[in-house]
Amino acid sequence: MGTIRFREVVKTYPGKQPVIALDRVNLDIGEGEFVALLGPSGCGKSTLLNLIAGFEEMTSGALSFNGGTVDSPGPERAVVFQEAALLPWLTVEQNIAFGPSVQKRPRAEYEPKIRELLRLVGLERFAHSLPSQLSGGMRQRVGIARALVMDPKALLMDEPFGALDAQTRMSMQQLLLDVWQSLGTTVLFVTHDIDEAILLADRICIMSARPGRITREITVDLPRPRSVDQLTDPAFIRHKAAIMAEMREAQKEHA
Amino acid sequence: MNDAPARALDAAPVPAAPKVKSRGLFPAGRTGAAMRAALLPILVIVAWQLAGSGGSLAGGVLPTPDRVWDAWVVWAFGPQGMGLNPYSGTWLSNVLFSSMRVAQGFVLAMAIGIPAGVMIGWSRAVSGTVDPTIQLLRPIPITAWLPFSIAVFGIQDMGAIFLIALGGFYPVVVNATHGARDVDRNWIRAAEMMGASRFDVLRRVVLPAALPAIFTGLRIGLGIAWTAVIVSEMVAVKSGLGYVLWDAYYVGRMDVVIADMLSIGAMGLLSDRLIVTVEHWALRWRRLQSASR
Numbered sequence: 001m002g003t004i005r006f007r008e009v010v011k012t013y014p015g016k017q018p019v020i021a022l023d024r025v026n027l028d029i030g031e032g033e034f035v036a037l038l039g040p041s042g043c044g045k046s047t048l049l050n051l052i053a054g055f056e057e058m059t060s061g062a063l064s065f066n067g068g069t070v071d072s073p074g075p076e077r078a079v080v081f082q083e084a085a086l087l088p089w090l091t092v093e094q095n096i097a098f099g100p101s102v103q104k105r106p107r108a109e110y111e112p113k114i115r116e117l118l119r120l121v122g123l124e125r126f127a128h129s130l131p132s133q134l135s136g137g138m139r140q141r142v143g144i145a146r147a148l149v150m151d152p153k154a155l156l157m158d159e160p161f162g163a164l165d166a167q168t169r170m171s172m173q174q175l176l177l178d179v180w181q182s183l184g185t186t187v188l189f190v191t192h193d194i195d196e197a198i199l200l201a202d203r204i205c206i207m208s209a210r211p212g213r214i215t216r217e218i219t220v221d222l223p224r225p226r227s228v229d230q231l232t233d234p235a236f237i238r239h240k241a242a243i244m245a246e247m248r249e250a251q252k253e254h255a
Numbered sequence: 256m257n258d259a260p261a262r263a264l265d266a267a268p269v270p271a272a273p274k275v276k277s278r279g280l281f282p283a284g285r286t287g288a289a290m291r292a293a294l295l296p297i298l299v300i301v302a303w304q305l306a307g308s309g310g311s312l313a314g315g316v317l318p319t320p321d322r323v324w325d326a327w328v329v330w331a332f333g334p335q336g337m338g339l340n341p342y343s344g345t346w347l348s349n350v351l352f353s354s355m356r357v358a359q360g361f362v363l364a365m366a367i368g369i370p371a372g373v374m375i376g377w378s379r380a381v382s383g384t385v386d387p388t389i390q391l392l393r394p395i396p397i398t399a400w401l402p403f404s405i406a407v408f409g410i411q412d413m414g415a416i417f418l419i420a421l422g423g424f425y426p427v428v429v430n431a432t433h434g435a436r437d438v439d440r441n442w443i444r445a446a447e448m449m450g451a452s453r454f455d456v457l458r459r460v461v462l463p464a465a466l467p468a469i470f471t472g473l474r475i476g477l478g479i480a481w482t483a484v485i486v487s488e489m490v491a492v493k494s495g496l497g498y499v500l501w502d503a504y505y506v507g508r509m510d511v512v513i514a515d516m517l518s519i520g521a522m523g524l525l526s527d528r529l530i531v532t533v534e535h536w537a538l539r540w541r542r543l544q545s546a547s548r
Binding site: 053054055072073074075077078079081083085086087088089090098099102103130132133146150 | 439441442444445446447448449450451452455459460463540541543
């Protein structure tokens with residue numbers, strides 16, 4: 001279970017000149033679906049993610065997760081932050097254990113799971129390292145493990161690979177594809193990278209800025225399981241060409 | 256997974272600091288640094304000694320270093336008794352009197368200042384209720400509290416402890432407030448997303464994140480605590496380094512006055528080192544962070 005539904009959601013930031021971050025946004029994400037939100041910076045895609053995460057409150061409209069309202073953050077909607085946002089005084093292992101431990105789950109239950117996740121993200125040797133001793137890619141893998149340890153119904157990822165170099169980024173994308181393939185969790189993935197959106201998502205929602213709106217939805221029908229090798233496939237290139245055309249079109253309409 | 260660990264300590268040893276070439280008088284390394292640090296004090300002492308004649312300078316007002324040293328030796332190790340020198344053999348007990356007052360007052364300052372500061376920084380409601388009062392009282396110098404303190408607590412320990420606690424409290428509370436207010440928003444969001452309650456966030460995110468600022472406040476506060484103990488002992492209590500300082504001045508024992516001043520400095524330095532040691536231990540994670548930058 002992990003359905004997300006936005007109905008005519010508006011988010012404005014008050015001030016002398018109020019900013020309309022989101023303008024009547026409608027979005028449905030089905031169980032186990034991987035949806036990418038693609039758009040330029042400042043188009044409100046992170047705001048949209050913050051609303052479903054429970055970090056911010058919408059101004060008007062209706063927003064539901066699994067049919068229920070969203071009024072605060074919670075472990076069923078795990079967030080992966082852009083800069084990982086690990087707690088710097090905790091080791092890798094302690095960072096991953098933070099969720100289960102504040103939820104008062106028994107140690108015997110989550111400790112084997114943490115070991116398994118450390119293996120999954122390739123950080124077994126770094127269980128007792130501090131975040132500052134890790135590279136950006138490794139830190140983000142801890143961020144993903146920290147989210148997965150809670151068995152979330154949805155993963156909300158806010159440009160998680162945006163700060164990484166190209167090579168690291170590709171290895172992280174492959175890791176995410178593999179993990180998602182085996183777990184089937186609902187994913188909402190915010191990005192400004194067209195390749196990343198096509199490679200990962202079942203569906204791409206293109207957003208435009210000022211006011212933030214979803215202007216196009218494109219289904220990606222590349223076969224699964226996918227891998228980063230497909231970035232150069234003719235089918236992939238065709239998708240990319242079509243999406244770029246759509247984005248130009250959308251830009252013209254909203255200019 | 257080909258992104259190699261960039262700064263993993265267990266993967267590669269941290270490169271040793273580049274060898275500093277010795278420049279001029281001093282050899283490189285720790286010994287050289289210690290020698291360099293000792294140079295200025297030694298020069299001052301030698302100049303002071305040479306400027307005096309017959310054991311004093313400035314028209315007999317200031318004793319030379321050797322006289323100060325002699326006075327300290329008698330003060331520290333001389334026989335106690337009702338002789339001509341009332342200070343003989345009382346150094347340690349006076350140091351302990353002052354240190355105990357600083358310790359008691361400062362523990363009080365920490366016990367109130369740290370929780371209060373973290374709460375003010377964390378909760379807008381607490382900030383709005385408590386912070387204006389603190390800011391209103393803070394400009395009153397602790398010396399101005401002396402008559403109040405004597406009137407309320409009399410000539411005894413409690414008056415000194417009150418002043419020390421009050422003087423130490425302000426920097427502790429102000430820095431703890433800053434530390435708790437400047438916590439990275441995403442750390443708090445991450446904790447909430449993982450199911451942390453408000454109290455969990457306070458204890459497991461805000462408090463550790465505020466620790467570096469709290470330690471800064473402790474070090475400043477301890478300095479003020481020493482000021483407060485000397486001031487209150489000079490006026491309101493009949494023992495301790497501050498009492499001896501004023502009493503010795505009154506009877507014209509400037510050698511004891513200077514020995515006393517240096518003793519206060521040494522105790523201040525020692526207690527500061529104590530906090531730095533605790534800080535070093537509590538903020539290990541930060542040391543690794545800066546070492547890898």
